Amino acid sequence: MNYLLCLACAILTFTDTNPTVDAAPYEGSNLRSAVLLVELLLAAAGDAFIGYEGGKKLRRLDGVLCEPSKGTQAFGYTTISENKKYFHALINAEESSPNTPTFVYLPGGPGVSALGATLTLIGPCIVEADDLTLSLNKFAWTRKANGIFMDAPGETGFSVGSTEASMREYVDNLYKTLLEVISKAPHLRENLHLVGTSFDGSTATLLAQKIISFKSQSGIKLRSLIILDGFMSPVDMYRGAVEMARKRNLLPQKTIAKMVTDGDTCFEKVKACQPTGSHPDPDPSACQEAANFCRDSLLDPLKAASISQYDVRTAPGLEHKYYKLITGT
Structure with a gap:
């Protein structure tokens, strides 16, 4: 989304709060795509979805x-x-x-x-x-x-x-x-x-x-x-963080022992936020409390030790050292 924001900033320097954008002067598909992105941003603030063709305002983009x-x-x-x-x-x-x-x-x-x-x-x-x-x-x-x-x-x-x-x-x-x-x-x-x-x-x-x-x-x-890569069960994800830290000796035993104890509390908090017969939807406040506790107790110890939760071989932000996403592979 940084790409979208950069393009929007670049083009908006040529517009005011009620602009008339003529896409014709912009050469190249990149700039025409940039104009489209700005029109999307402007449309989001208004009641109509507005586009331009030949300098004329359209109701549809x-x-x-x-x-x-x-x-x-x-x-x-x-x-x-x-x-x-x-x-x-x-x-x-x-x-x-x-x-x-x-x-x-x-x-x-x-x-x-x-x-x-x-x-x-x-x-x-x-x-x-x-x-x-x-x-x-x-x-x-x-x-x-x-x-x-x-x-x-x-x-x-x-x-x-x-x-x-x-x-x-x-x-x-x-x-x-x-x-x-x-x-x-x-x-x-x-x-x-x-x-x-x-x-x-x-x-x-x-x-x-x-x-x-x-x-x-x-x-x-x-x-x-x-x-x-579905996030289907928070309990299993948090339990996995504890197991990974324990089996691979990523953290001191004292820290891992506390994570095991906190894991039981985490599971109870997650359970408390789930739907029940009388409440068909999760309890937002209970779920937020569970998310905060589980993150702080079970994920942050890895971060504090400069261990990425996505790739334990490296520090947070350096995951590309071992893994590079190449489209199509």
């Missing part, structure tokens, strides 16, 4: 994030309530067929903009290491599949509004947005796949359940649920 791509790209908002709207992007496959699959990508967090993965991992264009150059992504998922990307929950990315109070509300709003996208492109419902990363492994699972429950009304044919 027809720009693209990746101009060299052959697949059509569309962007818009779904109004959730008077003060909340979800941003969504539809990037159609470059190579389509009668049974082209469609995936819904949920990036995790919660609170991570879906456009981050669109521009760095799976979208038609990726940002190069210089943070300035857009290049075609030969490993793009959107080469052979349609991609639906949504910024959620709350004010994530280009979306507007407060963060939802429960997972139930979050999933309901995702479902509403998905239905609106599909209503404008009915073919997307025929071969749908959900992809949930990290925290959104849980979100995607709940969304899949809702899609299946309302299949007769929506006509959506959900073919698969894909979970990438």
Whole structure:
């Protein structure tokens, strides 16, 4: 998202609070993509989704994030309530067929903009290491599949509004947005796949359940649920931190002994925040208390010893020493 912010800052120096942006003078797909990103930012603050063509203001944005791509790209908002709207992007496959699959990508967090993965991992264009150059992504998922990307929950990315109070509300709003996208492109419902990363492994699972429950009304044919590095069970993650520290002798035995004791307290606190028969949604305050205690007691000891929780061979921030993400491998 640093790329988005840098582009926005660069272009906004040429605008005022009620700008009229003419994309024609900007040469090169990078700058045209930059203009699109600024228009997205401006649209997020207004009631209409505004674009420009030939110097004329439009009610609908027809720009693209990746101009060299052959697949059509569309962007818009779904109004959730008077003060909340979800941003969504539809990037159609470059190579389509009668049974082209469609995936819904949920990036995790919660609170991570879906456009981050669109521009760095799976979208038609990726940002190069210089943070300035857009290049075609030969490993793009959107080469052979349609991609639906949504910024959620709350004010994530280009979306507007407060963060939802429960997972139930979050999933309901995702479902509403998905239905609106599909209503404008009915073919997307025929071969749908959900992809949930990290925290959104849980979100995607709940969304899949809702899609299946309302299949007769929506006509959506959900073919698969894909979970990438899913954050499905906090208790197991925290327990794993203790086991890793103990079995690999990462910390002094006294510290590990305290982590074992604190682990029992952590598990009880996590249990206390879970839904019950009388309270179908988790208790936010209890969950926050559990998250704070478990992090401080079971993860921070590693950090204090300059050990990365993502790669215990190195210090925090130096994970790239042993691991480099190369798209397509």
